[in-house]
Amino acid sequence: MHVWEENRMDLKIMGQKELQKEVKDAYFCTGCGACVNLCPYQASYKDQIVMLHSCDLKEGGCYAFCPRTPTDLETLKKRLFDPRDLMPEIGAVKGFYLARSAAPEIRAKAQHGGTATTLITLALQEGIIDTAILTDEGENLLPEGAAVQDPAGIKKRGKSKFVVSPNIAEFNRIAKEGGKKIGAVVTPCQALALAKMRAKPLKTYADRIDQLKLVIGLFCGWALSWKNLTALLRKKIELAEIEGMDIPPSKYHILKLFTKKGTIDVSLDEVTSAVRGACWYCPDLTAEFSDLSVGSARLPEGWEEAKGWNQVIVRTAQGEQLLDLAKKKGLLEFREVPEGNLAKLKTASLGKKKTALKNLKIRSRDPKNLYFLDPEDPVLGPLSSGA
Known part of the structure; x- marks a missing residue:
């Protein structure tokens, strides 16, 4: 049974094994750190979350708090x-x-x-x-x-x-x-x-x-993925020279690097390849x-x-x-x-929601399978049908 066929008010909490399968192995991990420092079994390393040891807890905080495990967003909004x-x-x-x-x-x-x-x-x-x-x-x-x-x-x-x-x-x-x-x-x-x-x-x-x-x-x-971003920027300048970055509005289509030697404009066509996949x-x-x-x-x-x-x-x-x-x-x-x-x-916000839904449907090849998002959500559901 798909998780969304269960009671949305009480979504089932699972453990590290399911977190690994549903989030890490599926490349949905955002690197937020919610599963780290709850126990000794997860750690953050170079903008990635790594599983150090296996855990046999049936219900873990790592799964419960992850933003990429199923969440009843509508109920959560009304609570908060x-x-x-x-x-x-x-x-x-x-x-x-x-x-x-x-x-x-x-x-x-x-x-x-x-x-x-x-x-x-x-x-x-x-x-x-x-x-x-x-x-x-x-x-x-x-x-x-x-x-x-x-x-x-x-x-x-x-x-x-x-x-x-x-x-x-x-x-x-x-x-x-x-x-x-x-x-x-x-x-x-x-x-x-x-x-x-x-x-x-x-x-x-x-x-x-x-x-x-x-x-x-x-x-x-x-x-941005740290590994991919630094690989891109090292082709243009020493990392130690970079003092800051900014992304102007979309019409400029650039990432600005502020360096000790001046400003460097990097096309977003190059930067897009460095975007973290989960995003x-x-x-x-x-x-x-x-x-x-x-x-x-x-x-x-x-x-x-x-x-x-x-x-x-x-x-x-x-x-x-x-x-x-x-x-x-x-x-x-x-x-x-x-x-x-x-x-x-x-x-702009609706545009991001539609992009996320479109990409999830491309992955699943099933309009009713949005992985961690609820296809019956009152906001996302109608958008999904048109995404």
Whole structure:
């Protein structure tokens, strides 16, 4: 019996053996780290999750929390968000804004407007959290999760990395210690892993997820394979020369490398071959399972102006309170959202969902077999029939 023929409110939890077969061997693993630091049997190595030892548990947290095992997304959304706020294209929306850090020094070190850096720093300063799970630079463009308790440490980690960092593994490590108030800046797949933890399917880990107080999600079209990306870039420059990267809007069709010797433009035709395979099956552009979601802005003045601003989706009361506090304290600047921006974001988000569904159907050759996605989901089901 296919898993989706069972009760959707109580999807069966399985163990490491099934995780290996359904996710790792099927090349659906996102490298999020949700299965790491729950036990000694999984580890993250060079942006890959590796199974160190076999485990005979019938029901494991590794399977329960993985964003690529079957999930009743609709029920999960209704548990975590106000159903009145749910939009089929982008999830819960309490508010949609254009914002940026009011501090030029933060904007200078951030990827775009510095909004995520400002918000997670404020949460730490106000005692909403005492530990922030962020992405560290690592070596040779290989990022790693970092637990930060000093606001100054947050400001050093504001740049996008484009290669997946196993941040949920770091969350698991810190939460295991207990007694923390944790905030995390994560990608869409990582936000979903944390949401699955919040549903508390296994009592063993319930006290750990209670320490999670804030999730800031980042818009994400895809992540890059570290092995493939570095192989590509080594043909163009020494990795040690690279100081940062950015991807402008799609019409530019380039990856920008900021190096000690100047800027290098790399065609996305080359970069596409380095995209992590699992990302082609991801239906979430805007990190729908977050308290707030932050991404680069789009403005009529063009990219030079837009890259200094962020689009922000407020999804929960917690996120709303934090954004209001940042505004009250003058830490964020806001500007009017251009007409049509939200509609364009919805269209882009739907496009990613349709691409994921199309690719899953190509793999399975069965429109009713979408692997970890539910063909009867009220959002994805209708899209699947037309994908």
